[in-house]
């Protein structure tokens with residue numbers, strides 16, 4: 795299924811977002827600038843792209859797994875939400891999670907991918923009591939199956955508190 799999306803190239807020297815393969819969900823976005831990210835640093839990176847989505851759609855800025863696995867680069871607010879009404883430049887909040895290495899990206903490098911999805915808008919109905927469910931208020935590891943991390947007692951305490959509540 796496809797949807798028509800209007801796109802403006804704010805930096806005509808760079809390509810429009812494109813899907814690398816048929817069937818890909820994400821169209822790659824590039825950086826318009828050179829970026830240097832020391833360990834732990836983040837930067838708001840311009841992509842040179844603005845779009846107009848039809849009503850009932852949103853676009854989500856997802857990290858690229860290659861950048862994540864090879865360099866430790868992710869997106870702070872992953873996935874970033876692009877509202878249908880937003881007409882500004884799409885920007886990406888890159889974060890270097892590597893503790894030792896500085897990451898250098900060059901203008902034109904693919905830094906993120908844009909996933910376009912239909913979204914519903916809720917009509918919120920306030921009630922005093924919600925209907926019951928199998929899960930109830932269990933969450934945050936209530937089903938177990940996660941490895942304990944050294945020094946994570948505060949998180950464990952929070953889980954146990956919720957289990958007992």
Ligand SMILES: O=c1ccn([C@H]2C[C@H](O)[C@@H](COP(=O)(O)OP(=O)(O)OP(=O)(O)O)O2)c(=O)[nH]1
Pocket residue numbers: 855871873874875876877878880883884885886887
């Ligand atoms: O990764 C992102 C996330 C958002 N945006 C743009 C498009 C989006 O429509 C707008 C607002 O995003 P969001 O609602 O996530 O940010 P906010 O902090 O709530 O800002 P606002 O008060 O403007 O809604 O910023 C981006 O360019 N990149």
Ligand SMILES: [Mg+2]
Pocket residue numbers: none
């Ligand atoms: Mg907002």
